[in-house]
Amino acid sequence: WLMMLAAKARKNKVCGLLGLAAATDFGRSMYSDLPQKSKKEIQNKGLTKIKSYDFSYILTKKFFREAKKNNILNKPFKFNKPIILIHGLKDDVVSHKMPQKIMNNTTSKNVQVHYLKSSDHRLSSEEDLRSITKAIDTIRILI
Structure with missing residues (x-):
C-alpha cells in the first residue's frame, strides 16, 4: 500500500516495486x-x-x-515499471488473493507474484529472506 502511494507520488524516482505481504487498501x-x-x-x-x-x-x-482517502484499488494503478509481490500462503493477516488483485489493477506489464508455501505474514525465515534478496536482485536486473 505505502509502496504504491510512494510510487504514485514519485513516479520519476521509483524504478520498481517489491511488495512483501502487500496489504493494499487494507483499511477497508x-x-x-x-x-x-x-x-x-x-x-x-x-x-x-x-x-x-x-x-x-x-x-x-x-x-x-x-x-479511505488513500485507497489504490478503486481505479487502475498507473505504474509501468517492474513489480514483484511476495506472499506467504500461511499468512493469516492478508489474504493470499491480494497480490492477484494488485497485479490485475496495475498497468505494468511486468508483474511477478511469488507465493511461499510455508511462509506467514512476517516473511522472516531464512528461506523467506533468500527469496526477498533474489527479488531485489531481479528488480535491479530489470531496471
Whole structure:
C-alpha cells in the first residue's frame, strides 16, 4: 500500500516495486473484519485497541478516514515499471488473493507474484529472506 502511494507520488524516482505481504487498501477490509465491539468503540470513543501476535496497537477513526482517502484499488494503478509481490500462503493477516488483485489493477506489464508455501505474514525465515534478496536482485536486473 505505502509502496504504491510512494510510487504514485514519485513516479520519476521509483524504478520498481517489491511488495512483501502487500496489504493494499487494507483499511477497508480491516474495518469490516473488526468485531462489533471494536467498531462501536471507534464510533463512540474515536479509537479501539487491537491485539495481534505478541503486541497490541490502537486503531483510530482518523486512521480509517485517511486510509479511505488513500485507497489504490478503486481505479487502475498507473505504474509501468517492474513489480514483484511476495506472499506467504500461511499468512493469516492478508489474504493470499491480494497480490492477484494488485497485479490485475496495475498497468505494468511486468508483474511477478511469488507465493511461499510455508511462509506467514512476517516473511522472516531464512528461506523467506533468500527469496526477498533474489527479488531485489531481479528488480535491479530489470531496471
